[in-house]
Amino acid sequence: MDRSDFDALYEREWSGLVAAVTLVCGDPQEAADCVQEAFVRAWQRRKQLDADAGGWLRTTALRVSVSRWRRARNASTAWVRDAARPQRPHDVAEASGVLDVELWTALDRLPQRQREALVLHHVLDLSVVEVARLTGTPTGTIKARLARGRRACADALSRADGMSPAPEGGRA
Structure with missing residues (x-):
């Protein structure tokens, strides 16, 4: 995969991946970080990926999200996690693309x-x-x-x- 193919992949997949990962993890910033991490990994493996690497990106972004979630769960108690959840659903809904x-x-x-x-x-x-x-x-x-x-x-x-x-x- 060359740079132009990678750029096209990024344009095609970014917003949908962020929206989906936001719905999974509940935090649009965390989701954007997970998707960014997936794209960094994709860039590092771009020679092995083809132009239609969306499935690989989805899997990687969601696994990054799950790994982060598990680390957060193990690092804190349940009440700390609940306190960190978004308090304004309208803002999170808009940021996730689910209006x-x-x-x-x-x-x-x-x-x-x-x-x-x-x-x-x-x-x-x-x-x-x-x-x-x-x-x-x-x-x-x-x-x-x-x-x-x-x-x-x-x-x-x-x-x-x-x-x-x-x-x-x-x-x-």
Whole structure:
């Protein structure tokens, strides 16, 4: 991959990657740092990558995000992590590219693993098998996280619209 191919890859992938990683990690600055790290690694390996290295970048950016998240989790207690979460959902939603504040709030309230599965599957359009491989999780577990995450988001969004939540079976 030459410099012009790399520049084109950067232009094509940057904003979508930052938006997706923001939805996973909850912090637009942290997401931008993770994506930047992925591009630094891509530049170092540019001779091995082809012009369509988007999948490699997605995997790398998300793994960087997960690694940072694990380090933060291990370095602090749960109450410190919760205190560091964004307090103004509208600002974070706008910075992530997800302008629907209710959707951002619904995603933000999910457990991290459900949020990660939803973003990987629905935002980055990865298959269940790809999400399972990327996260090192069995496909059945990913399917369960997706189902629970969708249900929780749907319930939160229906409450935000003033509607009552869907019945337990998931159908109205």
